[in-house]
Amino acid sequence: MATLLPFRSAPTPPGLPMADDKYLSIEGIARRYPAPGGGSTTVFENLWLPMRRGEFVCMIGHSGCGKTTVLNILAGLEAPSEGVVIADGREITGPSLDRAVIFQGHALLPWRTVLGNVAYAVSSRWRSAPRAEVEERARRAIATVGLAGAEHKRPAELSGGMKQRVGIARALAIDPKMLLMDEPFSALDALTRGTLQDEVRRICVETGQTVFMITHDVDEAIYLADRIVLMTNGPQAKVAEIVENPLPADRDRAALHHAPGYYALRNHLIDFLVTRSRTFRDDPPAGYDPRHPPVVRPTLSDADATAIAAARRA
Numbered sequence: 632m633a634t635l636l637p638f639r640s641a642p643t644p645p646g647l648p649m650a651d652d653k654y655l656s657i658e659g660i661a662r663r664y665p666a667p668g669g670g671s672t673t674v675f676e677n678l679w680l681p682m683r684r685g686e687f688v689c690m691i692g693h694s695g696c697g698k699t700t701v702l703n704i705l706a707g708l709e710a711p712s713e714g715v716v717i718a719d720g721r722e723i724t725g726p727s728l729d730r731a732v733i734f735q736g737h738a739l740l741p742w743r744t745v746l747g748n749v750a751y752a753v754s755s756r757w758r759s760a761p762r763a764e765v766e767e768r769a770r771r772a773i774a775t776v777g778l779a780g781a782e783h784k785r786p787a788e789l790s791g792g793m794k795q796r797v798g799i800a801r802a803l804a805i806d807p808k809m810l811l812m813d814e815p816f817s818a819l820d821a822l823t824r825g826t827l828q829d830e831v832r833r834i835c836v837e838t839g840q841t842v843f844m845i846t847h848d849v850d851e852a853i854y855l856a857d858r859i860v861l862m863t864n865g866p867q868a869k870v871a872e873i874v875e876n877p878l879p880a881d882r883d884r885a886a887l888h889h890a891p892g893y894y895a896l897r898n899h900l901i902d903f904l905v906t907r908s909r910t911f912r913d914d915p916p917a918g919y920d921p922r923h924p925p926v927v928r929p930t931l932s933d934a935d936a937t938a939i940a941a942a943r944r945a
């Protein structure tokens with residue numbers, strides 16, 4: 632009889648050296664398609680990115696640079712034209728329940744209830760688990776995303792935000808080693824988006840989940856990510872740089888804009904999206920090596936430094 636694993640609860644301490652606890656490694660991947668007039672079009676190439684266990688990474692870049700393709704490759708739904716991705720020491724060759732995907736459209740089974748949708752995922756992970764245990768696990772995941780009481784509703788009876796919560800519950804319920812999210816909140820109204828960002832952040836901090844998330848919302852990345860990967864525009868997109876988030880781990884969404892370093896970080900990201908994402912390909916910085924993209928930690932402004940000094944004195 633299969634016994635269900637508990638939710639993992641020990642978060643990985645931030646700041647571990649990469650070599651100690653690398654979970655995922657993107658190694659030189661490219662994606663090419665046949666071009667209409669012969670030859671091929673390169674969406675992106677020479678992409679390198681290591682990820683630590685327990686790390687929350689956001690990828691930002693303009694539409695068409697290949698973000699969804701990268702996520703599909705991490706999910707094992709697509710193969711790279713070149714290069715490999717290693718997860719937990721093994722090359723990714725296909726989908727795995729170790730890596731749960733949360734799509735923008737929630738892809739729920741319309742004829743199943745909330746509980747039915749989540750339990751279905753649980754029973755596909757633990758096939759011989761007794762029904763009561765499957766349901767118990769599904770209920771716990773549903774409660775985690777704040778949907779207790781809605782277990783017997785069907786997708787048609789749910790708002791967009793509630794459906795997305797079910798998608799998150801379904802992903803969490805199978806205790807994945809990694810969560811993959813492709814602009815998961817972009818179809819939601821601002822209020823719901825904020826609430827779900829809070830939920831996801833809380834859950835990821837509590838469970839030490841490793842997350843790769845695509846977003847085009849700079850503020851979402853600042854709030855959620857430990858590191859932000861900046862993609863240049865396509866074709867031939869590359870990782871331009873990796874930005875380390877200087878904000879404290881216990882950041883609070885409502886007070887984010889008061890946090891030291893917030894404006895430096897935000898301006899850096901917006902400058903990249905407005906200008907450098909476009910000019911990077913023809914004018915890369917001296918010494919740019921796609922295998923080791925520059926790691927940037929936006930520096931504090933004078934106002935930030937003053938705020939920190941004041942906080943220390945207080």
Ligand SMILES: Nc1ncnc2c1ncn2[C@@H]1O[C@H](COP(=O)(O)OP(=O)(O)O)[C@@H](O)[C@H]1O
Binds near residue numbers: 664692693694
């Ligand atoms: N089957 C395909 N054939 C040709 N080009 C494709 C195919 N699928 C995707 N592309 C191209 O790959 C590029 C990247 O797509 P995508 O990964 O969806 O980008 P993003 O998520 O960053 O907007 C797009 O420009 C798209 O035209």
Ligand SMILES: [Mg+2]
Binds near residue numbers: 698
């Ligand atoms: Mg996309």
